[in-house]
Amino acid sequence: MTKYDVSTSNSLYERAKAVIPGGINGHYGFSVKKNGPKYFSRSEGSRFWDVDNNEFIDYMCAYGPMILGYNHPAVDEAALKQLKAGNTVSLASPVMVELAETLVDMVTAVDWALFSKNGGDGTSLAALVARAATGRQKLVKVAEGYHGVAAWMQDGRAGTIPADSEHVIQIPWNDVEALQKAIDQHPGDIAGFISSPYDHPVFRDNELPADGYWQKIETLCRKNDIVLIVDDVRAGFRINLAGSNVAYGFTPDLICFGKAIANGYPLAALAGSDALKQAAQDVYFTGTQFFNAAPMAAARATLLELQKIDAANVMTSIGNKLNKGLIDVAASHGYDLVASGVPAMPYYRLANVDSKTHRMWIDECVGRGVYLLSYHNHFVSTAHTDADLQRTFEIVDDAFTTLGPASAQIQKAVPS
Ligand SMILES: Cc1ncc(COP(=O)(O)O)c(C=O)c1O
Incomplete structure (x- = not known):
């Protein structure tokens, strides 16, 4: 060759x-x-x-x-049809409602969805919702877990300052005791725990959750009123269409989706449980392009097709x-x-x-x-x-x- x-x-x-x-x-x-x-x-x-x-x-x-x-035909056709009818207009589109209904029907843990452009929009919104709901400051994440480019997630990269991640606590993957320790060290101040459903760092073998890991994490979060956030931006729809958490037998409060949700059209979503709906309404979250209707039509077609073909x-x-x-x-x-x-x-x-x-x-x-x-x-x-x-x-x-x-x-x- x-x-x-x-x-x-x-x-x-x-x-x-x-x-x-x-x-x-x-x-x-x-x-x-x-x-x-x-x-x-x-x-x-x-x-x-x-x-x-x-x-x-x-x-x-x-x-x-x-x-x-x-260039999937059903997805492109849905996007093009919406594009011709209207894309970025001074009102929200009906397809936004239909998409939210489709997502909520499909993903078992959630009752509502808010849409944006990138996965990082969703993870940052999840942090806001967790803090708004609990009135607490700290977020716990898994070391090397990637959740986007917001300053609070950047781990000291160029242009960030220590204050950006002052309230972000990092713990090792698959380590329940580390979460318990963080709770003990910051009693009543942990708003949320955010993690991908399994550990997919760069430069290292990826690691699945140990038996019982997620159940223990869920129990700790419930006991301490910590919002459990699954970042399914990368793995979403490739493990289980009902949410990657379903494959691992636990129920999060918030799930972040992005990447595959619209088969390449720019869209992301944060979806959550009824208990957090008011907090999601209270936070200020918007963007000029968040209401583009064609990517939403693409996303709905993507979700329907994913379900159709298992x-x-x-x-x-x-x-x-x-x-x-x-x-x-x-x-x-x-x-x-x-x-x-x-x-x-x-x-x-x-x-x-x-x-x-x-x-x-x-x-x-x-x-x-x-x-x-x-x-x-x-x-x-x-x-x-x-x-x-x-x-x-x-x-x-x-x-x-x-x-x-x-x-x-x-x-x-x-x-x-
Ligand atoms: C797990 C995870 N969360 C969040 C993000 C951020 O998504 P985006 O790049 O769309 O902002 C990524 C992107 O790679 C990701 O893999």
């Missing part, structure tokens, strides 16, 4: 650097590699094409939003096949590939070689048309077919062949 030429991407990137700080910012910027694609030209189903017309089977799914396949189970099955196939291909070259997290969002690591070799392997896959990242969980969609998987395994096999057997990499890594 010949490796892709990305010269058009590279020249566009040079132009971009003159007018956009960093050329490509944020999480898209982290994935920029000299020999990798940087700009897309089109997309369809499970694939995208870059500006050099290279084709990729996409296992990042736009970092999650693409769940039914790019999407979470479909993606779990595809993810299981992908994991097994990749592990087998890796093993045939002597590599020990570890897949962690849930099957629909697998995190991969080559365990018997160093991280440099792991990154080289990912680059070889990307350079042949399988879009993976070396440091982040992946995503599957309902559009990934068995034919995509077969083609993926062939490309990945070729990538390992180019890399050489694991034994050679291990020898290279050992200092003589």
